């Protein structure tokens with residue numbers, strides 16, 4: 001069974017159709033590439049999945065549970081995590097504190113615990129710190145863990161965005177252009193992290209304009225245009241299709 | 252001497268009010284200026300409970316805080332579900348509406364004010380003891396807010412101020428954080444209200460209007476948002492300045508508007524010239540336990 005199931009999802013903003021009867025499955029252990037020209041509706045699809053915007057019609061289930069009407073934070077707590085095309089890090093926090101907020105259950109989610117259960121809070125904080133340090137180690141960020149996120153390079157910020165999303169131990173991870181503006185070592189790191197994650201059973205969807213990266217990383221690709229899923233297949237197949245290439249690069 | 256005691260007590264109470272207001276507006280980023288109405292609720296509830304011998308005064312003061320906490324949550328929950336900006340309108344509406352309502356409730360003294368509120372401590376231990384009580388509680392409030400905002404809850408507030416959408420996407424419930432903090436800040440203001448009532452022994456609805464709101468706002472802005480000592484300095488400066496004006500023996504009809512002008516003027520000057528206030532908060536949130544950092 002698919003981890004994330006999207007059925008007949010529809011959404012338009014005024015006259016702009018961003019989702020037109022979308023059916024899509026994300027499977028455990030799979031990395032699905034989402035390709036399409038600017039304005040195709042890729043980010044909008046992520047926003048619909050996460051509850052950032054409500055759909056006009058259709059359903060989304062995570063592990064068989066309907067997410068209809070659920071607010072964003074509830075979806076995250078069901079095991080959905082994402083990164084943002086515009087990063088959206090917390091500028092007034094250090095790298096590690098950005099991550100520390102990411103566990104599905106945060107130490108201080110219940111204010112009453114802060115007052116009445118200091119040992120519980122301390123325990124949860126320790127666990128979160130350990131997990132954050134482990135993820136920072138894997139993403140090569142451990143040396144800069146105490147730096148303010150505004151003081152590090154753009155490539156490092158991109159990694160922090162991915163690392164923060166990993167704190168959730170999500171069932172389903174959505175990555176919105178993780179490679180845009182990233183090169184060299186960081187490129188290889190993100191690739192390895194995503195691959196390892198998929199192997200551990202997470203269902204992953206990556207939006208990316210970088211076709212080489214999609215080819216390296218994804219088992220399968222989906223081509224989106226004007227809110228429609230036009231084709232699904234191996235990445236090579238999609239690139240080879242002259243009709244899709246024409247839509248992608250314009251005429 | 253009584254005059255000095257009154258001023259010290261007012262300074263202590265304004266430290267409590269300004270610090271708890273800074274928790275709401277500075278740390279949590281909630282736009283509301285209705286803080287004095289929760290001070291009023293605490294004051295009236297405590298005064299009425301004590302006046303009718305329903306409970307001992309310390310318990311009455313605590314009850315005032317609890318009622319202020321509940322009232323603030325009742326305002327915040329529906330308002331924040333609509334949007335963050337709506338809280339400003341809803342809370343001012345609540346403040347002005349409740350003040351008007353209070354003026355028409357005979358049982359709590361109406362527009363003329365509630366008199367003969369039982370005093371606390373003073374008869375047995377003297378006015379000095381009340382000064383000590385208020386200043387100690389003011390100190391505890393400052394320390395409590397410092398503790399809360401430097402812990403994991405402070406990390407949440409910092410992140411939520413930065414980017415509420417990204418914050419929610421991590422699984423954190425922004426509305427719940429806002430309602431909780433608004434409730435705590437208002438509850439503290441409510442307790443301060445009780446402390447006011449049982450010393451000055453007279454309450455009048457108009458005391459808790461927009462002039463009071465602008466005074467507390469000015470203290471926080473002038474002192475410095477999100478700093479432990481900013482509200483303390485703000486309360487001192489703003490409480491002593493009007494006292495100095497009163498030496499000029501101006502008629503009350505001039506004094507009130509003049510104070511309002513000074514408060515508004517100060518807020519404007521600071522917003523443009525020194526938005527961080529006299530004390531600037533650090534840009535980066537770093538909780539306590541500095542030993543884990545920068546090794």
Ligand SMILES: Nc1ncnc2c1ncn2[C@@H]1O[C@H](COP(=O)(O)OP(=O)(O)OP(=O)(O)O)[C@@H](O)[C@H]1O
Nearest residue numbers: 013016018036037038039040041042043044045085
């Ligand atoms: N909240 C919104 N209100 C109105 N229009 C929107 C909104 N969000 C997206 N759109 C519009 O929907 C269309 C699809 O946008 P979307 O961001 O999903 O594209 P995309 O495929 O992610 O493109 P890119 O590759 O440039 O990131 C665009 O025309 C955009 O302007």
Ligand SMILES: [Mg+2]
Nearest residue numbers: 042043044085
């Ligand atoms: Mg996009």
